[in-house]
Amino acid sequence: MYGRETVRRRTKAGRYGLALVAAVGLAGLGMQAPAFAAPAVGDTGATAPKVEPVCGTAKKGEFTCFAMRRTDVKGARGIQPNATPSGYGPADLRGAYNLPADGGAGTTVAIVDAYDDPNAEADLAVYRQQYGLPACTSASGCFSKVDQTGGTTYPAPDAGWAGEISLDLDMVSAAAPNANILLVEADSASFEDLGTSVNTAVELGAKYVSNSYGTGYSSDPGSGESPDELTYEQQYYNHPGVAITVSTGDDAYGVAFPAASQYVTAVGGTSLIRDSSPRGWSESVWHNSYGGPGSGCSLYEPKPAFQHDSGCDMRSVADVSAVADPTTGVAVYNSYQASGWAQYGGTSASAPIIAGVYADAGAPVAGSYPNAYPYAKVGALNDVTDGENGSCTPAYWCTAGTGYDGPTGLGTPNGLGAFRAGPHGTVSGSVTNASTGAAISGASVNIGGSTATVGADGSYTMSVQPGDYQVTAAAYGFDPKTVSISVADGGTVTTDLALTPLATHTVSGKVTDGSGHGWPLYAKITVDGVPGGPVYSDPFTGKYSLSLPTGSDYTLHATPQLPGYTVLDSTVKVADKDIRRNLKPVVDQKACAAPGYAITKTGVSETFDTTTTPAGWTTTDATGNGGWAFDNPGHQTNYTGGTGNFAIADGTTGTGARDTSMVSPSVDLSNKDHPTVTFDTYRVGGSSQVADIDVSTDGGSTWTNAWRKTGYAGGHQEVDLPGAANHADVRVRFRYTGNTAYSYWQVDDVFFGDISCLPVHGGLVAGRVTDANTGDGLDSVSVVSKDKPAETATTADAAGVPGYYWMFSSLTGSHTFTGTKASYHTESATVAVAPDALTPPTSR
CATH class of the missing domain: 2.60.40.10 (Immunoglobulins)
Structure with missing residues (x-):
């Protein structure tokens, strides 16, 4: 899933992970620490803040963290008795969100992050002592750190994720000062490792799990999602009775996973500013040159029953929000390859704050999904009505307004009421096989749009609001069953469902x-x-x-x-x-790495090694200001990657607008399925100069664009021309247009025609190598064609068939193959290799 790689915003501050060595050095020498500034507001003017993400771009199959750090705020190490760290502290956040000063007692909040922060506990102690919070140490049992399996074999340290860990620990401390904190460190940022860490947190008893990470995404629908997420969320994020909070992302409008999951509380972000209102604070959607919260309509997640916005038939993001703007950010202490005190933001700040608020509010109801709680008490939140994080339709997906909106959800905390379960009843029972009475582990039970997965013993428990419901149980291989129930406030309903197996x-x-x-x-x-x-x-x-x-x-x-x-x-x-149903997979035409296949080219090749127009090629100069040339009039170096001479449309040798074309000879591509043009190129210039490759299938009467570049392009290029397949008169045109002064386009080593991956003569040889004494298959045996030693194979287990090997033999007829392995005698077998077939050995 999530194959697209989305580039995170970068600012002038440079790459992430740079430590502020000067500040560390001053503190270490005992010199006076630099003064701290109050949180800055805005990002305009000569003193605009400098901000950078602390983690890199999300790779395929991995998440990235959503923490952002101010690089223009000077920090210092250790307790600062005479200075206030830059950024909002615990008292600020509790005041802004009307939270108790002693919240979280008796609870455990888990923080899930990737990689290790070796200084996590020590840095947490500095933060809590700076602000007068109760100590939280491993010795007292308040703080614990485990790897993704619950042990103490911690992963490798990572400076970027260490900043994320410090941010998460400090925000939970600020929002829920008396909560115990469990830090679970994943081996990597992969979907599987971080998801496993969530499961470990729940197994260790955490009822609140904060996740400040997600996929890379953009405003393009589906850029941060995939159908696979429906499987991942069932494996890792479906935990009834546990409040799981997830950051919505920092790249503004767009949907990331796991924030899109129907089972989590998706947390957006705001800009938080003191003012003279009765509340003393105001909030708007965070959105500036550094980023903004993710939001929008999921492509794949079903809409939870508690969401009622009309413009999205699927899951809407976000649910609630908290401060995330790094320019109005929070104070964080991180000393691992960093300067100590710093000002942070990003929706990585929002998620642990909301996790702490859930902890303040008390234990979630067993079987319930706490992301539903705020929807039952909308009036108990601060409604954010100003700001936007992009452009979208319908507007509320990216623009704040009265009531629900995408960037901030239902709003920000105003006390604890919205994070406690409202009136509810309990539905429980079992799902069994109607024929045998056996439990059906993994069956799903849906009540009013909420879904629970049946445990190994067939049982389930769900919490729902009072009302009338249809309860549907479903499982693979069984006929679904639906019954009607009524649930009263405080009531308990037992509903057992027996499913009939399907033929x-x-x-x-x-x-x-x-x-x-x-x-x-x-x-x-x-x-x-x-x-x-x-x-x-x-x-x-x-x-x-x-x-x-x-x-x-x-x-x-x-x-x-x-x-x-x-x-x-x-x-x-x-x-x-x-x-x-017979299945016939085909070879990958581009890679052409299948045994018994090789690339075959049919067409024309041109190296441009002469200084005149090549035979069969034509050029035009529509403006008279200079056309394609082959004698290198500007004496340029060949930068294409090719060698020798090249074709060039050279804007450095004249003035004025140009429109020049270089057209290939005609190529007959009848009965050819894979038309392609390949070439080496180097093109420099601005956006006003356009390099086009067009294709014609009617002798040059009409042209269709196949490749276009403005700005820089270089290296080897391969352009598929599917519209030219099975045409008898095909030409390609290299056309350069625009005001080309100080620009040029070099082209070298062109091939135009059909590039196909076609069969070559030979057959497959496959078999097993076994131990002559035991009959057991032997792996790691080298099998070699005696008559063509370059053709070899190595035995391995194949779906329970140990000692299996296969190899392509370009030689057909009777040939000998030998098998060798250390501590064994070499043995041989004779194979009558048949072309276009798989042949096993006939003798030893």
């Missing part, structure tokens, strides 16, 4: 190569929505078989275990009979 039918067939050879393929086969592990096709025959319940459509995914093939998706409808 099943067999889906079977063969997996074979679909790109020309046709040989059997060893493949992993998964089915959407089907629990349990995958099935594998037979390594020698390609046959597979699986049993699926009737009455549904299923999507099969066949992933060949030989390299170089693409995943094949196939949909089947299982009704009243068995189904035969």
Whole structure:
């Protein structure tokens, strides 16, 4: 999931993770610490704040933290008895949000972050002592730190995430001074490691879990989401009876995960400023050049029953909010590769504040989802009605207003009322197999839009508001069942549901190569929505078989275990009979790494190594101010990556606007499926100069753009031309337009035509190598073609078949193959290699 990498905002302050060494040095020498400034407001003028994210861009399969740090605020180490750290402290936050000074007693708030902060406990002690909060140490049992499995094998330290950890610990301390704090450090920022850490926090007893991280995202719908999140949230974030808070992100309008999860409290961000109002504070949507909170409508998450905004049929983000603007940020103490005191912001500040507020409010009701609580008591929040974090339709997804809006949700805390459960009743029971009476572990129970997952013993418990409901239990392989119930305030309803197993039918067939050879393929086969592990096709025959319940459509995914093939998706409808479905995955045309395939090119190549227009090529100069040249009139160096001479549209050799084209010879691409143009290039200039590659399939009468660059472009380029497939008269045009003074476009080593990954002569050889005494398969055996030693394989376990090997043999007919392994005698087998087939050995 989340394959897109989104670039986080960067400011002039430079890269994240830089320590303020000068401040550390002064404190260490015992010299006078620098004076601290009050939180700055705004980001305009000559004294605009300097802000940087403390974590890097989210990589594929990983989250990033959402903490931001002021780099223009000088810090110092240790307790500062004569100075007030820059940024809001605990008393400020409690005053702004009407929180008790002794909140959190008897609770445990968990902080989940990636990597280790070696100074976490010591830095927390400095923060709490600076502000007169009760000590919270491991010796007293108030503070504890564990790895993602609950042990003490901590991950590697990371300076960026250490800043995030300090921010989280300090904000929980500010909002819930008497709470115990559990820090769970994930091995990495991967979805799995941070998700496992959430599960560990809950297993260790935390009823409040703060998560200040998420996927990279932008304002493009779905940029921070994927259908996979529905699986991840069930594995890691679905914990009834636990308040799980998640930051919505710092890149303004757009949706990130896990904030989008239907099971968590998504926390947006505000700018918090003192004023003369009765409250003493005012808030607006945080949005400036440094960022803003995430918000919007999820593409994949179902809408929780408690959300009633009309413009989004799915899950809306956020739920509530708190201060996040780094220019009106909070004071944090972090000494790991950092200067000590600093001013932080980002929605990484908001999430732990709200986690602390939940802890102040008391234990969540068992079986309930605390993200629903604020929706039952909207009047107990500070409604944020000013500001926006982007441009969107409908406007409330990104613009504050009366009532619910995306950037700030329902508002910010005004006491604890909105974070306590309202009137509710309890529904509990079990889900069993109607035929056997056995518990159905993993079944889902839906009540009024809220869903719980049945435990291993088949039981479930849910908390819902008083009212009439339909209760639906569902599980894979069973017919769903729905019953009606009425729940009274304080009441308990027991609802047991017995599900009837569905009949099943067999889906079977063969997996074979679909790109020309046709040989059997060893493949992993998964089915959407089907629990349990995958099935594998037979390594020698390609046959597979699986049993699926009737009455549904299923999507099969066949992933060949030989390299170089693409995943094949196939949909089947299982009704009243068995189904035969053969699967034919094809090779990846670009990579062309499948055994028995090689790149074949059909077309024209041009190196431009002469100083005149190449044969078959034509050039035009529509303005008369200079066209494509081949004699390098400006005496430029070849920067394309190619060698020797090159073609150039050179704006340094003349003046005025230019419109010059270089057109290739005609290429016949009849019966060709993969038209492509490849070339080496170097292009410099501004946005007013445009480099285009156009394609024509009618002899140059009409042109369709296939590639366009403004600004810099360099290196090897490959441009697919799918519209040119199966046409007999195809040309490409390199066109350079605009006011080209002080700019130029170099082109070298052009190929234009069909690039296909096609079969080469040969066959697959596959088999097993076993121990002659025990018959057990042997892995790590080297298998070599005696007649062509460059063709080799190494045995490995294949879906329970130890000692399996496969290899491509370019030699067909009878050939000998040998197997060698340390401490064993070398053995040989003779194989009659058949072309376009998989052949096992016939003798030892």
